Amino acid sequence: MTAATAPSRTPARGALYAGNTRAVIARGLLATRSTNYLVVLSGFFEPVFYLLSLGIGFGALVGSVQTSTGQEVPYAAFIAPALLAVSAMNGAVYDSTWNVFFKLNHSKLYQGMLTTSLGPLDVALGEIFLALLRGAMYAVGFMVVMQVFGLNLAWTALLALPAVLLIAFGFASIGMAITSYMKTFQQIEWVTFIMLPMFLFSATFYPITVYPEPIQWLIQALPLWHGVELVRGLTTGALSGMMLVHIGYFLVMIAIGIVFTTNRLRALFLK
């Protein structure tokens, strides 16, 4: 190898990552100041409303439900962890589709960022961090509500917080990767449309065992089911080896999402 080789065709690692993710984060926090923070805070109420309605109202009809580990728990304690996982998914997907799409195609924010020394990985990580920060805020609020209603059945419930962040991370990174391929707002509505059955069928409101086996396999292939089972196991205190599978699922999801997003941002802006 001689010292004076032509620039390599694939950009070196330095072009992907400048190690300055915090600049992206700082910009995001600064931008939050000019948005209506009441709207942002109001996102906290959605899962709480669901918990009040279904947990109390429907729960009065149901009584207790059996979890996948065979434990009998009050209905409210059954759905609360599921709502926590769902809100992690919703928040992450919303942020990484609608918001990212707007910044990508309309305000051209990423284009601007990438003309500086920032690399696509800085941008992707920064955006995901911001989404997680918001998710953590909601999750802490909801966990307090769960504690007040007596729905955290074991000390392991504390671990639900990092679990929720892992779930949000997984959905945010995949969401960003998918959004980078989108051309119109209408395509995003399909994401919402796919999330509806996932939301309803992933053992969120009733045990997965009500379905025939092939449908159960299909549901178990989807990420939300892993998220719900993971959080539910932690808040009800039923730890099992399956949790490692759930965690592994999200780790793989995160890795795939980040690789795709980074490559796409590079392909879009650093030709």
Place this chain on the structure above:
Amino acid sequence: MTSLDTTQGLERDDARRAVQGGAAPRRFGAWYVAEHRLLAMKGYAGDALFQSLGNPLIYLFALGVGLASLVPQGVGGVTYLQFVAPALMATAAMTVAANETSYPILSGFKWNPIFFGINASPIAPGQIVSGMFIQIALRALVTVAIYFGVIVLFGAITSPLGGLAILVATLTGMAIGTVIASYTSTIVDDKGQMAMLQRFGITPLFLFSGTFFPLEQLPILLQPIGWVSPLWHGTELGRVLTYGHVEPLWLSVTHVGYLAGLVVVGLWATRRHFARRLNK
């Protein structure tokens, strides 16, 4: 008008024809607007139809099969599916009406100010509002009718009066839509009001209107949400029609009166806001 009569020759002829040409829109303006809006739906007709069919299938399967498995004893003497079906129909109408009266109205004044465009023609603001609601009512009606068809296939309609529930659900949607429109037509700057409307209006209505369980299951403090909720009135009436839910006659009359009253008040207020804003 008198100045038109005194214009001479060609100009006078043009003016006369212009006035004549405006006669039909002045009279049937609402239908012109409705026609325009129905034609504009072509752009997303496929998606709208797909969702009108996909949503009931998903919800009926999730609730009628899934949630129902948790209440094998049923609710109030009927299966859970029968209980929840009329609520889902009314909710579908509410969703259509709420979607059509939130961002699209804001947009019609602000980002794509088509209301001002129509208002520059012989069509009056009140007619724009009427035309808009003709189209929304039709869309809600079609959505609810599809829902009804799917529910019939699931075997959840047991009363011969069941078909009337389509009209009740549509009326429920209109009651909510006209009230939302009276609010959104006053919004000048978008500060996230639509998100707040969804979170503190539509979602609580959906969850606390006795849709998934009888209203009486809620703590007494939360029950008043149901009493003022058009969705509760529409759902209860739907239950009377689809499976013969028993309630006193005065209560059924109250349901109809309340919903119709909201439509009248909502329409009146929306027309007023439109007129004030367009004729400024």
